[in-house]
Amino acid sequence: MQLIDLHCDTIDLLMNKPKSNLYNNDFSIDIQKLQKANSIAQIFALYFDLNNYKKDPFNRFETMANKFFDELNNNKDKIALARNYEEILLNTKQNKVSAILSIEEGGALNGSIENLYKVYEKGVRLITLTWNYENEIGYSHNQKGCEINKLKPFGLEVVRYMNELGMLIDVSHLNDGGFYNIAKISKKPFIASHSNARSIKDVSRNLTDDMIKILANSGGVMGLNFCNFFLGNNDIPTVQDIVTHIKHIVNIGGIDIVSIGSDFDGISNKVEIENIGQIYKLQDVLYKNGFKEDDIEKIMYKNALRVIKDVL
Numbered sequence: 043m044q045l046i047d048l049h050c051d052t053i054d055l056l057m058n059k060p061k062s063n064l065y066n067n068d069f070s071i072d073i074q075k076l077q078k079a080n081s082i083a084q085i086f087a088l089y090f091d092l093n094n095y096k097k098d099p100f101n102r103f104e105t106m107a108n109k110f111f112d113e114l115n116n117n118k119d120k121i122a123l124a125r126n127y128e129e130i131l132l133n134t135k136q137n138k139v140s141a142i143l144s145i146e147e148g149g150a151l152n153g154s155i156e157n158l159y160k161v162y163e164k165g166v167r168l169i170t171l172t173w174n175y176e177n178e179i180g181y182s183h184n185q186k187g188c189e190i191n192k193l194k195p196f197g198l199e200v201v202r203y204m205n206e207l208g209m210l211i212d213v214s215h216l217n218d219g220g221f222y223n224i225a226k227i228s229k230k231p232f233i234a235s236h237s238n239a240r241s242i243k244d245v246s247r248n249l250t251d252d253m254i255k256i257l258a259n260s261g262g263v264m265g266l267n268f269c270n271f272f273l274g275n276n277d278i279p280t281v282q283d284i285v286t287h288i289k290h291i292v293n294i295g296g297i298d299i300v301s302i303g304s305d306f307d308g309i310s311n312k313v314e315i316e317n318i319g320q321i322y323k324l325q326d327v328l329y330k331n332g333f334k335e336d337d338i339e340k341i342m343y344k345n346a347l348r349v350i351k352d353v354l
Contacts, residue, residue, distance in 0.1 A: 043339060045081045045321055046346040047071075048265035048301055049170075049214070049236040051089050051146070051308030053110050064113035065120070070306035070317040073120050076139045078319035082343060083130050083350075084139060085168060085235065086110060089146035089308065092175050100157050103150040107143070107164055114141055123165055126208075127351040142350075144168035144212070144235075149177035153196055158203055167354055168210040170235060171197065171220065181217040183246040190219040198227065205229045208354050213237075214247065214265075214303070221253055230353050231261035236303035238264075238272045238287045239294075247272055251294045258295035261352060263345045265303015270311045278312045281327040288341065289331070297337050301346040 052071045056062055065073045076084055088106040095102040114121055124130045124140035133140040143164070148171040151157040161169075172182045179197035181188040193201065201224055204211050211232040213221050224232055234257060240248035249257065249264060257264060266287060270279040273287065291300050306318055315323050321342070328338050 043080060043325060044343045045079045045302065045318075046083045046085075046343040046350075047081065047306070047318060048085050048233065048263075048303040048346060049087055049144070049146075049267075049308075050084060050304060050306045050318075051087055052306070053086050053106055053113075054089050055307050056113065057106060057109055063116070065117050070304075070309070070313075073117055073139065075317050075319035077120070079321045081139050081318065082134050083124060083142055083346075084318075085142040085144050087144045087146040087170065087308075088150070088166075089173070090150070092147055092149040092173065092177060098152070099147070099150045100152045100154075100160075103145060103161065107166075110141075110143060125165055125167055126354040127347070130347070130350065142167055144170065144210075146170040146215075147173040147177070148179040148197075148200065149173075149175070151178070151200070153178035155196075155199055155203060158200060159207070162207050162209060166209070168212055168233075168235065169200075169204065170212040170214055171200070172215050172217075174215065180220040180223075183215055183217050185217060188219075189217055189246075191217060192219050192223040198223075201228055210235075210349070210353050218246075218250075218253075221249075222256075225256045225260060228260070231263075231349050232257070233262045233301075233349060234264040234303075236265050236267040236305045238267050239290045241294075242287050242290055243272055243274055245272060254291055254295040254299065258299040261349065263299055263301040263349050264291065265301045265346075267303055267305045268313050268315060269305050269309045270313075278314060280314045281323050284315075284324060285327050285331050288328070297340055298345055298348075300341045302342065
């Protein structure tokens with residue numbers, strides 16, 4: 043069964059451990075593990091802590107993007123950039139994993155719409171609008187007193203231009219007010235790349251039932267996050283914890299909204315699914331919980347691929 047994972051932080055680890063590489067490492071994601079998972083596409087986030095790069099966040103994006111492309115070039119017979127649905131199909135025919143480039147911190151744009159076009163030209167096709175801080179686009183999920191704040195004027199401009207360019211708008215980490223703002227103004231489906239159900243685990247990073255319904259109605263998807271803080275109360279989250287969220291989300295929003303957004307290499311806790319090569323563990327438990335093969339395929343890759351085709 044094939045796989046598309048909507049979010050990982052592997053590039054950040056590669057930046058911090060310069061002797062490591064993308065083909066074979068001791069992280070949760072490398073090319074060998076992606077091949078074992080039968081992955082057709084992995085979205086690689088360029089994540090950074092905005093507080094550490096306030097003077098020139100766009101420069102940090104460029105540095106990380108260069109690292110990403112160096113790794114692709116070093117492994118060009120096994121992995122290749124994908125900027126749209128057609129390039130994913132082409133890479134798959136050539137037995138290559140597709141690498142989709144994303145930014146996890148809209149502050150990387152430094153408040154410049156010109157920079158949005160620059161990152162698009164560089165190959166970025168998804169932006170997580172905020173991380174854990176306020177930026178020029180809007181407000182983070184964890185800012186007290188800002189829960190219902192709407193996007194800032196620059197944020198509205200970004201959303202409209204991302205629609206025009208054909209980029210995935212990602213609301214994971216965004217505050218509730220920003221979510222509802224995007225739901226009203228976006229002309230294309232949007233996603234929550236690595237968020238779970240707030241009704242199951244009551245944290246601001248997860249989506250409420252109302253948000254799940256709205257996201258489903260937009261044609262978007264949400265990627266299941268494997269981090270214990272967003273799943274349940276187990277120190278080491280189990281596969282069943284993930285399935286509990288999936289069942290609830292399907293009950294609220296239908297099967298077509300559920301995808302995988304592991305957050306691998308951005309997770310500090312141990313996980314029963316230790317790396318992307320063990321995704322079969324989730325497939326097995328889904329079967330045991332009564333999910334049919336067609337539905338599991340939607341969760342593993344078909345829902346994500348549909349949104350990629352619709353937007354990119």
